[in-house]
Amino acid sequence: MRITLKMSFLSILSVMVMVPLAVSSSFAADEIFIGGALSLTGVQAPLDEPGLKGAQVAVKYLNDHGGILGKQVKFVNIDGKSDPVTVGNAAVELIDKGASLIVAPCDFDFGGPASREAQKVGIVGISTCASDPLYSSWSLGDKQFTLSMWNTTMGAAGAEYAFNERGWKTAYVVTDQFIAYTKSLSKYFVAHFKTLGGNVLAEETYTQGDQDFSAQLSRLKAIKPQPDVIYISSYMPDLGTIIRSIREVGITSPIMGGDSYDDPGLFEALGEKFGSDIYFVTHTWMGSEAHPDMGKFIEAYRAYHGSPPDTSFVATGWDTIMLMAQAAEIAGSLDGAAIAKVLETKEFSLLTGKLSYRSAKEGHAPDKAAVLIGLSNGKPAFIGWRQPKNPPAP
Amino acid sequence: MSAGTILQFVLDILSLGSLYALMALGLVIVYGILKLVNFAYGELIMVAGYTLYLLNASPFPWLVMALAAILMAIAIGLMTEFVAFKPVRSKSVTAVLITSFAFSTLLQNAALLFISPRARNVPLPDIFTQSVEILDVVIPIRNLITIACALLMLGAFSFVMKRTVLGLALRAAASQFTMARMVGIPANMIISLAFAISGLFAGVVAILWLGRIGSVVPGIGLEPLLVAFIATVIGGMRSLLGAVVGGYLLALIDVSFNYGLSQQLLHFRDAFTFTIVILILLFRPSGLIKGRETGLRT
Missing domain, CATH: 3.40.50.2300 (Response regulator)
Incomplete structure (x- = not known):
């Protein structure tokens, strides 16, 4: 009961949170647009902010190395404000602006709405680190995934x-x-x-x-x-x-x-x-023991943000973007069904471990090491x- | 039950109750005069916490850092009055409600943007992590410090309220604000003073509360605000004594349930707590201690 009270306090607060970041509508056809609905304010911010920072580094890295399918990547995040309704609206806005992939917040309650909107228009949505088994194709749809291992x-x-x-x-x-x-x-x-x-x-x-x-x-x-x-x-x-x-x-x-x-x-x-x-x-460890590329990632992160990562959760954001990029490259298109199929069938080597998903019937359960x-x-x-x-x- | 268990039970209630009482008192001192709840009160605790965090690397001894944190809470308390209350307090309750929420959001987001949404640790002296053994029960010294600190603060506060001109002026302003102004009590100064005292309580609470936790997050003030609010409601919004009683009573209720309820029922502890709060309010709608009838909102 105290939680509900707290939540209502928070929702009152979140209504008043700052003016949302304006999304620039300059979206060119030769770009690939990835939308994020990660929360930078509210209770979800401690988990989403590192994910966003990691994702930004990944986008920069991709663009420096030829982008996805030969196209430059544009990544825009709209603050979901730790409010499920706002997260859903942010996803709708991003999709309207032409997003072909959605990065969803790191939690079922807050990330679910973004994935549901992505599912409605048939595009892939991936949560950076939602670990509750509710984050599955059973509850969200056959094009929705979570990067995290389940609980x-x-x-x-x-x-x-x-x-x-x-x-x-x-x-x-x-x-x-x-x-x-x-x-x-x-x-x-x-x-x-x-x-x-x-x-x-x-x-x-x-x-x-x-x-x-x-x-x-x-x-x-x-x-x-x-x-x-x-x-x-x-x-x-x-x-x-x-x-x-x-x-x-x-x-x-x-x-x-x-x-x-x-x-x-x-x-x-x-x-x-x-x-x-x-x-x-x-999920991972900020050292080369966890993955040979970890040093490269930390260097890129430091170059982009000016300081080394303060938590290993930044790797979930990097991985989410890289997983999308790898899947799109293999699929050869941005079609939601094609990317989802690749995600279901291939194995990926990520900073947060080797990852393969079960089929949509089996909930997209991630087979992942911890x-x-x-x-x-x-x-x-x-x-x-x-x-x-x-x-x-x- | 052994003597040790009873001692522990009593000390748990006293140390938690002391914190709750101080939180409640800080909230009610402003309410008493303005008849308005300062919803940015919790953020004073947050600000004190982040001050401690930022001073972590400084060469000063811990006591100086703690003092700086308390002073910062007082300063932000005064700023709350200046920014959120003063410009609109003569207009409408709704306006002040919104400005105090807005100020609270502003402070929280400032911490979020300029520091981090993730937990940051606060420096604590060794004595906060030591414990003593009495009657085979290990008691953290921090709990004893909390109780002693609260008694000291409550004693000093009660002395100021009862025996000094300042206290007289505060009490006068709380009971009949317009009349108090007529006899020459400077209204703005009294209101600022109330905010400063509120900040002082928040600062001390911050040191003791964060002493339990060891780290600070932007949302750290929500729970103390909620606790203070509930404690003042059951104790009586018009009475300073009521706030203290409410604080200790809330701790008694919470701790008793924590000790007494079975695991299945403990999930719903808050439901039980609030049931008791509702029962108290049913029988004593204006709280346990009624306080004097007061004039209109100022």
Whole structure:
């Protein structure tokens, strides 16, 4: 209920957010127009802004190297303002202006409307990093995709690392009731951890915005013996509060989670003192260990934006544009059906891992590997790529 | 229940309640005089947080940074009055509602554009991350600091309100603004003063609230604003004491549910909390502590 209140507050606010960026209508026929409805303001901004920055670098790179199908690429983003209706309207406006591909926001609730508009006119829409399995061809249509692995993979990769590689048999799970992402991630972790033979000692609830973990903490401390691993599915900034509270009272059990941990803000908030024995599953790693081309990307990013990336989420934006470019090149046209067919049948090597999609009947489920990162003394380190064997069904 | 559990329960309520009470007091001090809710109140906390973040690299000791952050909250509090309230406050409630929302949006977007939409960490002293053990219960020292800080602030505030000319002027302006002006209380100064005090509370809350979180995001002020609003509504919008009572009561309700509800019901904790809020309002429509009848909006 507090969330709904919050959302209504936010929607009141978002009505008043700045004047939208004007879309220039100078669109030439020898250009390929990619439209973005990413949110630069509101709750979705932390996830969409890095994606946009990565996408801009990709467009520059493509144009410097001959564009797509021999044509220069034009990329325009209209601020979706973290409001599903505005995101949908932004997509409509972009399509009216001639967009032949749509980059959708990094979340089902906010990205879905952009994909639905793209589907209506038969063009391909790709979300930069929506990971809820709702982002599928089942719910959005046969030309819609998400670049991210699904939470099924994200949760299962964590469970396999914990159980198979580390031998952690018992888990304590905290679920933030914030959004579909936080709820489904721990659901799939629990499902897969149990399938592997692990034992979930307790599942705990947290309400985003509380900044108070004391009651849950007293229950956690009462568990004897302590769990082998603590799985927390939450979101910044509350995620920092929860981990700090746990570490503050001297609980040293390893902590695991998903891509919301992939944030330098979290590493700094935990610092050397609390930032140890924490592991998370995410999209990629900003180093050549993850992909040989990563160094090139970071260099291009630095040249374009003037500073190195502050989160690995920038790679999702780059990948989305590059995936579109590769698929269009193979298809030989910008036709939605042709590009969707290529995406369904080919495998792509991206900064965020090897990616192939299942057919539209199978929901466009992404077969994708995940990156495991470990945090030690507040410093992240690359552990490796992992692809869970049989992730739970959505 | 062991003595330790009870101690922990009580301390949890007191430390969260202290924060809520300070948040509520900062909101109600302005409401008391202007009869208008400052919706940009949460952003004062955000501004203090970003001040801390920006000073992170500076060579100053932490206390100086904290002081600078609080001063910044006061400055922005005064600016809120100057930019959003003063030009329109004699016109209509709707106008002020919109300008205060607009100012809040402006500040949030400034943080979004000029810093980042992603979380930025704030420097914290070591004592904020240490803990002590009492009766086999580990208590973060930060919680004890919060309680002590709140008691100090509430004590000082109550002294100022009751024993000084300033306090008398503030109380007079809150109860009969026109009459207060007639006897020579400078209206604009009193209103500015109320905003400055509001900023002071927001600044202190920011230090303690961010001390729990460790980082700041542009939307960080929403929850404190909401908490302050609910606490003042149940405590009584017209009474300063009501705001404090409301803050502690809200913490009592929240923490009790967190401890007492089963996992299945805990998902719906906010529904239970607001049910109690509604019940309180059904029986005491103007809040638990009624406060004196006041004059018209100024």
